[in-house]
Amino acid sequence: MVTTQDRTVMAWRDQIETRVKIAGNGPPLAFLHGAYGLQWDPFLDTLARSHTVYAPEHPGTTPGSPDSIKPLDNLWDLVLYYYELLDALGLDKPALVGHSFGGMVAAEVAATSPERVGKLVLIDPIGLWRDDHPVRNWMAIPLAELPKHLFADPEGPLAKMLSAATANVESEAAVDMQIQLMWSLACTAKFVWPIPDRGLHKRLHRITAPTLIVWGKQDGIAPAVYAQEFGDRIKGSRVELIDGAGHLPHLEQMAQVTKVIGEFLGS
Amino acid sequence: MKISMFHLMPHRDLPADFEKRYHSIWVDPPFWELADPEQCGQYYNWTLDELIYAAKAGLDGICVNEHHQNAYGFMPGPNLMGSVLARATAGMDVAIVQMGATLPTTQPPIRVAEEYAMLDCISGGRIVAGMPLGSPMDANYCYGIPPIEQRDRYYEAHDLILKAWQARQPFAWNGKYTQLPMVNLWPRPVQQPHPPVWVPGSGSLSTWDFAAKHDHCYCFLSYFGSKLAKNVMDGFWEFVATTNRDANPYRAGFLQLLVVSETDARAEEEYYPHIRYFYDKCLHVAQEFAAPPGHQDYRSLVNTVKKQLRAARDLRDQLPNWKYKDFIENGLVIGGSPATVRDRLVEAIKNLRVGNLMLLLHIGSMPHELTLKNIDLFAREVYPQVRDIWDDEWENRWWPQKLRGKRALAAQPAVAAGGS
Numbered sequence: 001m002v003t004t005q006d007r008t009v010m011a012w013r014d015q016i017e018t019r020v021k022i023a024g025n026g027p028p029l030a031f032l033h034g035a036y037g038l039q040w041d042p043f044l045d046t047l048a049r050s051h052t053v054y055a056p057e058h059p060g061t062t063p064g065s066p067d068s069i070k071p072l073d074n075l076w077d078l079v080l081y082y083y084e085l086l087d088a089l090g091l092d093k094p095a096l097v098g099h100s101f102g103g104m105v106a107a108e109v110a111a112t113s114p115e116r117v118g119k120l121v122l123i124d125p126i127g128l129w130r131d132d133h134p135v136r137n138w139m140a141i142p143l144a145e146l147p148k149h150l151f152a153d154p155e156g157p158l159a160k161m162l163s164a165a166t167a168n169v170e171s172e173a174a175v176d177m178q179i180q181l182m183w184s185l186a187c188t189a190k191f192v193w194p195i196p197d198r199g200l201h202k203r204l205h206r207i208t209a210p211t212l213i214v215w216g217k218q219d220g221i222a223p224a225v226y227a228q229e230f231g232d233r234i235k236g237s238r239v240e241l242i243d244g245a246g247h248l249p250h251l252e253q254m255a256q257v258t259k260v261i262g263e264f265l266g267s
Numbered sequence: 268m269k270i271s272m273f274h275l276m277p278h279r280d281l282p283a284d285f286e287k288r289y290h291s292i293w294v295d296p297p298f299w300e301l302a303d304p305e306q307c308g309q310y311y312n313w314t315l316d317e318l319i320y321a322a323k324a325g326l327d328g329i330c331v332n333e334h335h336q337n338a339y340g341f342m343p344g345p346n347l348m349g350s351v352l353a354r355a356t357a358g359m360d361v362a363i364v365q366m367g368a369t370l371p372t373t374q375p376p377i378r379v380a381e382e383y384a385m386l387d388c389i390s391g392g393r394i395v396a397g398m399p400l401g402s403p404m405d406a407n408y409c410y411g412i413p414p415i416e417q418r419d420r421y422y423e424a425h426d427l428i429l430k431a432w433q434a435r436q437p438f439a440w441n442g443k444y445t446q447l448p449m450v451n452l453w454p455r456p457v458q459q460p461h462p463p464v465w466v467p468g469s470g471s472l473s474t475w476d477f478a479a480k481h482d483h484c485y486c487f488l489s490y491f492g493s494k495l496a497k498n499v500m501d502g503f504w505e506f507v508a509t510t511n512r513d514a515n516p517y518r519a520g521f522l523q524l525l526v527v528s529e530t531d532a533r534a535e536e537e538y539y540p541h542i543r544y545f546y547d548k549c550l551h552v553a554q555e556f557a558a559p560p561g562h563q564d565y566r567s568l569v570n571t572v573k574k575q576l577r578a579a580r581d582l583r584d585q586l587p588n589w590k591y592k593d594f595i596e597n598g599l600v601i602g603g604s605p606a607t608v609r610d611r612l613v614e615a616i617k618n619l620r621v622g623n624l625m626l627l628l629h630i631g632s633m634p635h636e637l638t639l640k641n642i643d644l645f646a647r648e649v650y651p652q653v654r655d656i657w658d659d660e661w662e663n664r665w666w667p668q669k670l671r672g673k674r675a676l677a678a679q680p681a682v683a684a685g686g687s
Contacts, residue, residue: 066565069415073443140408140555179572186415186561193413
């Protein structure tokens with residue numbers, strides 16, 4: 001695992017404290033995590049081989065600053081906060097990679113301020129809604145059932161690891177992790193509850209950055225039919241469906257996803 | 268002492284294997300499999316008749332509340348029920364306790380101010396204005412409020428309602444969640460400056476703080492009885508002592524399940540199936556609906572996960588194996604002969620130091636006739652012996668002014684309410 005360094009950024013008139021995990025070398029890449037919070041994982045390790053990766057924690061999820069979620073009332077506030085954060089980090093046209101909830105935020109940033117984003121990678125983003133394929137309400141999934149819905153293979157090693165972590169009520173570290181996970185769900189849901197559609201479909205056409213859309217074919221949260229919905233709305237974008245992957249294709253089929261992303265970012 | 272009858276208006280005929288066959292009694296139980304509208308009409312009318320019967324039997328107040336999409340207690344519009352009750356009890360010294368319309372889910376919230384004012388006018392100044400935060404099932408799942416915003420919306424709605432009742436001039440409201448160009452409420456409540464406000468809670472510090480700050484009555488609504496509530500209420504009174512508020516027992520309310528019969532043995536025989544039904548079926552709420560992340564602020568979340576969750580799980584796991592005597596011995600239900608019930612009730616009232624008591628006298632599947640019997644026995648055999656507690660020392664400032672004196676005791680057994 002690469003060594004990460006933490007940087008703390010104060011934004012929004014010093015009301016929001018954000019910890020940013022930074023690692024690697026090369027052109028800048030910002031990674032926006034999903035509703036379950038930021039974990040520095042092997043996928044980010046791989047990105048850090050070719051890029052300097054900046055992974056900020058969603059407001060409120062930085063340990064010690066749960067109230068940092070309070071000053072942001074709606075999605076517009078959140079998007080503006082991200083402008084401030086990218087500026088504070090001094091990132092010039094970074095590649096923006098977002099997963100799930102973070103994918104929606106990355107798309108919003110790229111649609112509302114196209115000049116800020118060099119390249120855009122969306123991994124199973126939320127933000128669109130079809131009545132015939134509703135996005136599953138991930139907040140309503142009991143922790144014990146998460147593996148079943150998050151992975152293509154609910155018996156795979158990742159699913160087993162997650163099951164063990166969420167079932168453990170004895171170890172202090174496991175309980176702290178569960179609290180962190182729940183609070184992260186709470187802080188992200190503020191911007192999408194009860195339906196994760198805040199009108200992104202009206203804005204996606206404004207994106208000018210070259211865009212790659214990666215989707216787990218067996219995604220049990222946001223069905224893969226949404227990949228084409230995003231693809232059709234973002235001019236010149238490319239869609240890659242990943243077989244044998246659910247909502248976390250970058251972890252469940254990491255080799256394949258990092259290869260696709262690497263080629264896209266490198267070209 | 269002020270004692271009111273609380274009614275949830277539950278489904279009374281759920282299938283015996285309900286809790287095994289269905290995921291949750293709240294949010295997603297399928298209506299057409301489990302109920303039909305004619306039957307619901309019967310339940311609503313029984314509920315109204317039972318509450319009116321309690322009013323005629325001499326109890327101090329009658330309570331209804333608001334819940335959605337469930338078979339546990341389905342009065343989505345508590346003020347619809349309240350308005351029937353206000354009219355049907357015209358001329359009686361009984362309070363209409365609305366526990367009540369849920370603030371964060373009523374938009375704009377002045378709707379609550381208007382409807383409570385209407386009820387106060389219709390009843391001639393007899394309402395208590397309950398101001399619930401709303402359960403996560405109702406507010407987050409059924410009515411779509413983001414969990415993390417719920418409390419903040421509640422505070423704003425509360426401030427708006429209080430101001431709308433009291434302002435002498437029209438005013439503009441520029442809130443985060445509600446903007447109104449000219450608030451000028453019609454009608455205004457009879458009770459001035461406003462009806463007494465009760466705040467239901469489940470033991471969280473932020474609700475204590477809120478109730479004390481505004482000098483409202485705090486009501487601990489629990490189904491787990493006075494013994495398990497002792498810790499919470501001790502904490503509440505310790506907290507009150509740290510504020511500048513007095514230790515007036517009427518500052519606190521409590522909900523208690525209670526069943527009376529001629530003898531202890533008869534009480535078990537008549538009521539146990541309905542107690543079982545209530546704890547097995549009516550409280551069968553899926554955990555993910557009951558605790559969506561964000562419903563509690565961060566500090567409460569940490570506290571719950573680290574301290575309370577395991578205790579709650581332990582109790583939940585034990586309940587299915589409990590017998591009648593366990594519910595009685597652990598105080599979840601006060602039940603038995605009039606003498607037994609009296610002793611236990613006095614003990615509970617003094618133990619918790621509560622002046623505003625709400626009794627669940629209809630429980631789960633209890634049929635109409637048995638409910639009337641329970642009300643009648645309580646009113647005649649128990650109530651007269653407990654109604655004087657606290658009154659030598661304290662005034663109930665959280666009760667409609669015109670009803671603060673003692674109600675005349677019903678001289679005769681209450682006349683059975685007309686069937687509907």
